[in-house]
Amino acid sequence: MKMRKKYNSDLWTAVALLAPYLLLFSLFIAIPVIIAIGLSFTYFDGVNFPSFVGLSNYISLLTQDEIFLKYVIPNTFKYALIVGPGGCVLSFILAWMVTQIQAVPRTILTLCLYMPSMVGSLMVQIVWVTIFSGDQRGLLNSFLLKNDFIDVPIDFLQDPKYLMTIIIIVALWQSMGIGFLAMIAGILNVNDELYEAAYVDGMRNRFQEVIYITIPSMKPQMLFGAVMAIVNAFSTGWLGPALSGSNPTPEYSGNVILNHIEDYAYTRYEMGYAAAISVVLLLMVAFFSKVAGALFSEKK
Amino acid sequence: MAKKRLKGRRGNPKYFSADQLKFYLILIPLAIIMVLPVVYMFSEAFKPLGELYAFPPILITKNPTMTNFKKLFELSGSTGVPMTRYLLNSVIIAGVTVLVNIYITVACAFVLSKKGKYKVTKWFFSLNQTALMFVPVAVTVPRYILIVKMGMIDTWAVHIFPLIAMPIGIFLMKQFIDDVPDALIEAAYVDGAGNFTVLRKIIMPMTKPAIATVAILTFQSAWSATEASNNFITSDVMKTIYYYLNALSVSNTVATRGVVAAGSILLFIPNLIIFICMQSRVMSTMSHSGIK
Numbered sequence: 001m002k003m004r005k006k007y008n009s010d011l012w013t014a015v016a017l018l019a020p021y022l023l024l025f026s027l028f029i030a031i032p033v034i035i036a037i038g039l040s041f042t043y044f045d046g047v048n049f050p051s052f053v054g055l056s057n058y059i060s061l062l063t064q065d066e067i068f069l070k071y072v073i074p075n076t077f078k079y080a081l082i083v084g085p086g087g088c089v090l091s092f093i094l095a096w097m098v099t100q101i102q103a104v105p106r107t108i109l110t111l112c113l114y115m116p117s118m119v120g121s122l123m124v125q126i127v128w129v130t131i132f133s134g135d136q137r138g139l140l141n142s143f144l145l146k147n148d149f150i151d152v153p154i155d156f157l158q159d160p161k162y163l164m165t166i167i168i169i170v171a172l173w174q175s176m177g178i179g180f181l182a183m184i185a186g187i188l189n190v191n192d193e194l195y196e197a198a199y200v201d202g203m204r205n206r207f208q209e210v211i212y213i214t215i216p217s218m219k220p221q222m223l224f225g226a227v228m229a230i231v232n233a234f235s236t237g238w239l240g241p242a243l244s245g246s247n248p249t250p251e252y253s254g255n256v257i258l259n260h261i262e263d264y265a266y267t268r269y270e271m272g273y274a275a276a277i278s279v280v281l282l283l284m285v286a287f288f289s290k291v292a293g294a295l296f297s298e299k300k
Numbered sequence: 301m302a303k304k305r306l307k308g309r310r311g312n313p314k315y316f317s318a319d320q321l322k323f324y325l326i327l328i329p330l331a332i333i334m335v336l337p338v339v340y341m342f343s344e345a346f347k348p349l350g351e352l353y354a355f356p357p358i359l360i361t362k363n364p365t366m367t368n369f370k371k372l373f374e375l376s377g378s379t380g381v382p383m384t385r386y387l388l389n390s391v392i393i394a395g396v397t398v399l400v401n402i403y404i405t406v407a408c409a410f411v412l413s414k415k416g417k418y419k420v421t422k423w424f425f426s427l428n429q430t431a432l433m434f435v436p437v438a439v440t441v442p443r444y445i446l447i448v449k450m451g452m453i454d455t456w457a458v459h460i461f462p463l464i465a466m467p468i469g470i471f472l473m474k475q476f477i478d479d480v481p482d483a484l485i486e487a488a489y490v491d492g493a494g495n496f497t498v499l500r501k502i503i504m505p506m507t508k509p510a511i512a513t514v515a516i517l518t519f520q521s522a523w524s525a526t527e528a529s530n531n532f533i534t535s536d537v538m539k540t541i542y543y544y545l546n547a548l549s550v551s552n553t554v555a556t557r558g559v560v561a562a563g564s565i566l567l568f569i570p571n572l573i574i575f576i577c578m579q580s581r582v583m584s585t586m587s588h589s590g591i592k
């Protein structure tokens with residue numbers, strides 16, 4: 001009887017400790033996702049009560065939305081596939097390199113590589129707009145002009161040819177974030193005896209060391225890094241409008257799926273349609289995270 | 301001899317050896333490239349007006365001046381709200397968010413980690429794991445509807461609560477608490493301690509590195525958050541400095557350019573200092589960060 005009472009009080013205090021986060025999690029993550037799924041089957045202008053329209057939002061998104069199919073989807077995939085896996089591989093290579101040197105220079109170099117990911121959107125915008133600015137005062141233009149590579153300044157940020165490339169460069173510049181730190185920690189945590197044993201067994205060089213020992217021993221951190229990179233790649237939609245100064249970006253060249261959501265939600269007030277795009281986005285992130293999970297999960 | 305060779309090959313070397321040179325040769329130039337834009341920003345913030353619009357552009361300022369920073373602090377918004385008010389708002393919001401979030405996160409992570417015997421905790425942890433992939437901007441519309449319905453528009457709460465729903469904080473914290481020995485907690489229960497006491501006297505002191513990391517992450521997201529000011533706050537006096545400077549930079553005019561640069565430095569410095577002070581703790585948290 002006493003045991004039972006103790007068990008109960010333990011359960012209730014546990015629930016009390018869990019409750020605040022559970023509440024906020026439901027309010028700002030779980031319920032909004034459910035509402036988004038619900039709204040995606042309706043027509044909703046933000047004022048009148050949503051009216052049920054079945055799958056028609058999804059159907060027109062996947063068959064009739066020319067901007068979505070011709071610009072947004074290719075842009076999103078190009079951006080996410082380069083910045084996601086690319087950022088992840090870059091993070092790993094750099095993380096591995098900094099673990100091959102001593103602690104003090106490692107700390108300094110890690111800070112330098114991590115710094116871009118914490119400068120904040122405001123600084124990213126100002127500094128990169130200044131570098132790629134379309135007139136002769138832009139740093140890159142001024143450099144190219146001075147060295148006679150070009151005669152007329154190139155309007156990098158308004159030219160559909162260049163905008164996406166620039167967005168990707170800026171995103172990669174910022175990609176050494178929290179996943180990068182996790183990878184460094186993961187590599188430093190690999191048991192030294194594993195390497196020694198492997199050398200006894202005939203391992204010869206650093207490359208084999210990385211493939212056969214380092215990566216398999218830090219799969220959990222690799223997975224964490226990969227998921228963070230993917231989420232990051234899909235959730236940074238602000239770069240295009242920030243760099244070009246307009247949403248939609250010139251000829252939709254820098255529009256990714258997030259900008260499309262904003263366009264429909266806040267410019268056209270077609271909230272039901274915007275919700276359908278959100279659901280597609282969440283599904284895409286979940287899919288790619290699953291792929292990463294299959295690659296790096298520990299076999300049981 | 302053979303033994304010595306092996307030592308040089310492993311990670312985290314204690315001594316310098318010639319074969320580390322190639323790593324320095326790649327890493328140092330790369331680190332410089334990464335930091336250069338930030339250095340340029342600093343230089344921009346200290347430039348006098350003449351240099352800001354000089355042609356050809358000047359990379360590193362020749363006559364550094366504090367004028368931009370002075371102007372920044374004298375600024376005021378279109379409705380007469382002084383810049384210092386926005387700054388104060390941000391400091392209060394970030395401070396409260398960090399404090400509240402640390403408590404809520406540690407409490408929740410403790411239950412998820414040490415109360416696995418209850419089905420609900422296991423289930424919720426896997427739900428939170430899925431939510432790591434959550435993209436908040438994707439659901440701004442439903443969030444907005446929900447916030448309106450709850451009457452939270454234009455309240456301080458709306459600045460703070462959405463940021464606390466941070467799955468990654470729970471995740472990092474839980475992985476770290478997993479390593480706190482169960483025996484220690486059992487001993488405390490035998491001595492009559494309840495869950496709240498265990499949390500305060502055992503879990504919190506033993507997970508300081510993870511708490512520091514969660515604090516940094518929360519601070520960074522709270523400090524640079526603009527979602528609330530953009531969408532959920534209508535009265536000007538309750539908006540944040542980040543929002544204000546963002547709005548200012550959109551109207552990038554001759555007069556504001558240096559000021560916005562100074563502002564972006566002002567916003568960046570707290571992040572930098574906090575990270576430098578806490579980086580060893582962050583690294584120790586990250587070694588627990590694997591998704592298993």
